[in-house]
Amino acid sequence: METKERVKKEQATQHLQLVKGDFTTSEASHVIMSLIDGKINFHKFLRFQNWERDHQCDTNPIDLRIAELEKEKEVARDFIDYARSEGKDLKIDGVLKISLSE
Structure with a gap:
């Protein structure tokens, strides 16, 4: 088995294929909600860490x-419900683009 080439220092951007394929509405719901919930939990943990360091910190x-992600979760849920009502499966193409920060 061939291993993938190591990332070169010159490569400033990477694309990671996290999710790709056709999913039932139940599968899609599980995948999407898990990703969004993970991100929400990350921010809640970050907020708690900041508060632990400084009880007067601005958590706004x-x-x-977190509120934006909760809204996105509702949008996703509504779309999945629509697909379910139409008897359709969902195609997901979730690419994560990462790059060096300036």
């Missing part, structure tokens, strides 16, 4: 991001 930016 993190709170706003």
